[in-house]
Amino acid sequence: MKSANSYVYDSQGWGYEIAFRKNSDTNGYWRYTDGQKDDYSIVNVGMDITPKTVKFQPDKETSLTYKKSTFSPSESPVYDSIKGNLLIAGGALGSSNSSVYNKFINLAGGKQAKIGIVPAASTKFDSSSHFKEDLIKYGMKAENIEVLPISNHDFKGTSENESNWKANMNSDKLAQKVKGLTGIWFVGGDQTLITGSLRNENGSDSKVLQAIWHMYKNGAVLGGTSAGAAIMSNTMLAGGDSYGALSYGFTDTYDDMNQQEGGPAYLEKGLGFFQYGLVDQHFDNKARLGRLIATAYEKGNKNQLSYGIDEDTAMVVNNKEKQIEVVGRGGITLVDLAKVQANDKFPSDYKNILISCITPGDKVNMTTKEIVINPAKTSTRKNEYYSEKIGPNTGLFSPHGVLRKFLAYDLIDNAQSKEIKSYAFNQNKGFELTFRKSAESNGYWAYTDGQKDDYSIVKVTLDIKPIKVAIK
Numbered sequence: 001m002k003s004a005n006s007y008v009y010d011s012q013g014w015g016y017e018i019a020f021r022k023n024s025d026t027n028g029y030w031r032y033t034d035g036q037k038d039d040y041s042i043v044n045v046g047m048d049i050t051p052k053t054v055k056f057q058p059d060k061e062t063s064l065t066y067k068k069s070t071f072s073p074s075e076s077p078v079y080d081s082i083k084g085n086l087l088i089a090g091g092a093l094g095s096s097n098s099s100v101y102n103k104f105i106n107l108a109g110g111k112q113a114k115i116g117i118v119p120a121a122s123t124k125f126d127s128s129s130h131f132k133e134d135l136i137k138y139g140m141k142a143e144n145i146e147v148l149p150i151s152n153h154d155f156k157g158t159s160e161n162e163s164n165w166k167a168n169m170n171s172d173k174l175a176q177k178v179k180g181l182t183g184i185w186f187v188g189g190d191q192t193l194i195t196g197s198l199r200n201e202n203g204s205d206s207k208v209l210q211a212i213w214h215m216y217k218n219g220a221v222l223g224g225t226s227a228g229a230a231i232m233s234n235t236m237l238a239g240g241d242s243y244g245a246l247s248y249g250f251t252d253t254y255d256d257m258n259q260q261e262g263g264p265a266y267l268e269k270g271l272g273f274f275q276y277g278l279v280d281q282h283f284d285n286k287a288r289l290g291r292l293i294a295t296a297y298e299k300g301n302k303n304q305l306s307y308g309i310d311e312d313t314a315m316v317v318n319n320k321e322k323q324i325e326v327v328g329r330g331g332i333t334l335v336d337l338a339k340v341q342a343n344d345k346f347p348s349d350y351k352n353i354l355i356s357c358i359t360p361g362d363k364v365n366m367t368t369k370e371i372v373i374n375p376a377k378t379s380t381r382k383n384e385y386y387s388e389k390i391g392p393n394t395g396l397f398s399p400h401g402v403l404r405k406f407l408a409y410d411l412i413d414n415a416q417s418k419e420i421k422s423y424a425f426n427q428n429k430g431f432e433l434t435f436r437k438s439a440e441s442n443g444y445w446a447y448t449d450g451q452k453d454d455y456s457i458v459k460v461t462l463d464i465k466p467i468k469v470a471i472k
Contacts, residue, residue: 002021002022006337007394008396011391013106013295014052015051016052017049018397019048019050020237021044021088023045024044025043026044028040029039034448036226056423056467057470060466061439061465066248067248067251069298071250073270081215083319084224089224089312089313090281090313091188091281091312092226092308092312093314098138100313100327101325103316110437114144115181116178116183118184119155120152120196120197121187121193121402150174151163151193152197167197170200172207174207174211178211188224190256190260191231192254222273230281231273234277237295238254238266238267238271239259239265239266240265240286240291241290245291246431247426248263248292249294253266261286261362265291278310279304279306280295283309283310284331284404293306293335293353297337308334310328310329313332322366325361326358332358333356334371335353336353339352345403348431353464358457362456377444380413380445384413387415388414390416393422406420408445412457419434419436421434421435423467429468430466431466433463442459
């Protein structure tokens with residue numbers, strides 16, 4: 001990529017193009033910090049600002065590019081009496097995020113828990129080694145934590161050829177060891193490497209995967225981050241972004257991890273530990289709302305919620321209580337398609353999607369969809385803090401770019417706003433997103449961690465419309 005453009009404009013379409021480009025002295029510098037958080041420094045990027053007008057018209061030709069999914073997973077076994085729990089982290093989990101680590105340790109039985117780490121998703125041991133070090137930092141004994149020899153590929157920087165571990169998925173000895181654990185953790189990377197390391201060539205469960213199910217059903221906790229979160233659903237999101245999924249639909253081919261960052265959606269069969277809908281991860285940072293909606297509409301159960309988990313945040317699933325809670329530093333977006341209206345002749349044209357955003361201290365019943373808000377928060381309905389007219393939200397000069405903040409400041413806590421719009425487009429095609437207050441909409445607010453605004457948002461209505469874009 002040599003250049004990237006962003007736009008800002010008013011409701012009449014008058015605005016500016018902001019063009020960023022690489023120069024001969026442009027450079028970037030990267031490292032992981034605080035666990036697996038990407039930390040970038042960027043120098044000498046060129047920026048040009050040019051006045052532009054932007055016009056939108058409905059696009060009735062999306063069927064020319066949109067491909068429906070041919071993915072058809074076999075049904076995951078359903079167990080009515082799963083005694084174990086899940087801790088599903090959205091990626092970029094900070095080593096300093098004590099609430100997530102302590103929750104996982106407590107669900108596993110406390111500091112005497114026995115934890116197995118599955119390294120399969122990564123191409124290096126670093127993620128597994130660092131997670132083990134973090135567990136020790138939070139009080140666990142090193143001898144009670146083991147990186148399990150589960151992989152279908154070799155790891156970089158080791159003397160052993162770990163691709164030979166593929167046979168371990170049907171090792172009676174390893175399966176027996178797994179049954180004695182009280183917790184399993186799946187590290188991040190490529191989710192297809194996890195499923196490929198635990199399923200036989202014919203798609204059946206290996207002996208080790210059967211052992212993981214055994215421990216889970218009998219009270220153990222299963223946790224994972226990023227790729228380790230993606231595997232939790234029966235239908236696993238493995239590739240694509242929001243624009244690609246809405247524009248082009250789905251693809252049947254998967255090449256490598258780069259496909260996770262863009263293009264049509266790619267689905268595979270997950271491990272099915274989470275029995276109550278679809279899960280997507282890196283939700284705030286990678287803007288995956290469109291990808292989750294497209295997948296849930298085609299392959300989800302519309303009577304169930306779909307869940308988008310932010311980075312450095314975990315969704316804790318209590319199977320006994322049929323309830324989830326939010327733990328960590330971000331939020332979870334809930335997508336409800338029970339009342340959705342769509343026209344199959346014009347793909348990605350949706351009306352009446354319900355969106356809710358919840359944060360730590362909030363809980364949701366997975367079967368009734370009842371949302372219980374942290375009692376420390378106060379309702380914003382008829383008590384809005386803001387009263388301003390809001391223009392369209394898109395591009396780097398627009399405030400509140402993260403979904404939850406956009407909905408909170410511009411819609412739900414704004415007395416003058418009944419609806420707000422956002423746009424996503426590439427060259428001459430894209431999508432208009434209209435978020436509307438309904439009779440059921442509400443917001444809840446509190447200060448947390450000093451004076452940080454913490455909002456929860458309930459039942460905002462979303463319409464998505466394909467558009468043609470003219471920029472002059």
